[in-house]
Amino acid sequence: MADMEAFRDAVTDWAAGGGPGDLAEELAARLPVRVAVLLEGPSDAAAVDALAARRGRDLAAEGICVLPMGGAMSIGRYTQLLGPPGLGLRLVGLCDERELPFYTRGLERAGAAQDGFFVCAADLEDELIRALGVTRVEELVREEGDLRALQTFLRQPAQRDRAAQQRLRRFFGTKKGRKIRYGHVLTAALSPDRVPAPLEGLFAAL
Numbered sequence: 001m002a003d004m005e006a007f008r009d010a011v012t013d014w015a016a017g018g019g020p021g022d023l024a025e026e027l028a029a030r031l032p033v034r035v036a037v038l039l040e041g042p043s044d045a046a047a048v049d050a051l052a053a054r055r056g057r058d059l060a061a062e063g064i065c066v067l068p069m070g071g072a073m074s075i076g077r078y079t080q081l082l083g084p085p086g087l088g089l090r091l092v093g094l095c096d097e098r099e100l101p102f103y104t105r106g107l108e109r110a111g112a113a114q115d116g117f118f119v120c121a122a123d124l125e126d127e128l129i130r131a132l133g134v135t136r137v138e139e140l141v142r143e144e145g146d147l148r149a150l151q152t153f154l155r156q157p158a159q160r161d162r163a164a165q166q167r168l169r170r171f172f173g174t175k176k177g178r179k180i181r182y183g184h185v186l187t188a189a190l191s192p193d194r195v196p197a198p199l200e201g202l203f204a205a206l
Helices: 002-015 022-030 042-054 072-082 098-110 124-132 134-143 148-153 165-172 176-186 197-206
Strands: 035-039 064-068 090-096 115-122
Touching: 002 022, 002 064, 002 072, 022 072, 022 197, 035 042, 035 072, 042 124, 042 176, 042 197, 064 197, 072 090, 090 098, 090 197, 098 115, 098 148, 115 124, 115 197, 124 134, 124 165, 124 176, 124 197, 134 148, 134 165, 148 165
Parallel strands: 035 064, 035 090, 090 115
Antiparallel strands: none
């Protein structure tokens, strides 16, 4: 939905200090927006969009905006703008375990509920790889035409002592856009009973 994209862009500019937020406020009321899904980056957003499509949900039509924040350190800013001190939206999202203290502080300072945020042990890619299994992920890499690139990556000395799951996770971050693409690919390949708990919890909260 183009209007939701406009709202997302307006919030991103607002959070970056690009204006007073009048446009974001106007769009939030007009659409209307009722929930903001706060995610660390675009690969997480790709996974959420892929699972929504699998389940036949049009999040934008439901008044749900999926918002990549550009890093966990932005959580305080986004909760102030979108939570009780700002637009008053219900906030939900995903966070990595190591970033949980930042999320806790940001939500507390904004007076926002924490029960809509779900924690990934390392990150969402790690959760997806564990859910699918290394063999299936390697099959998907082959289907996507990236097998040669993966084999080259695995020959690097720094990768030899890492577990297969860790190597795959690092591989997805080695080329611009690859992590986003595989956020979608891995999620789309999940069977209904293998959706990682944090992602399942997030959708249950929407």
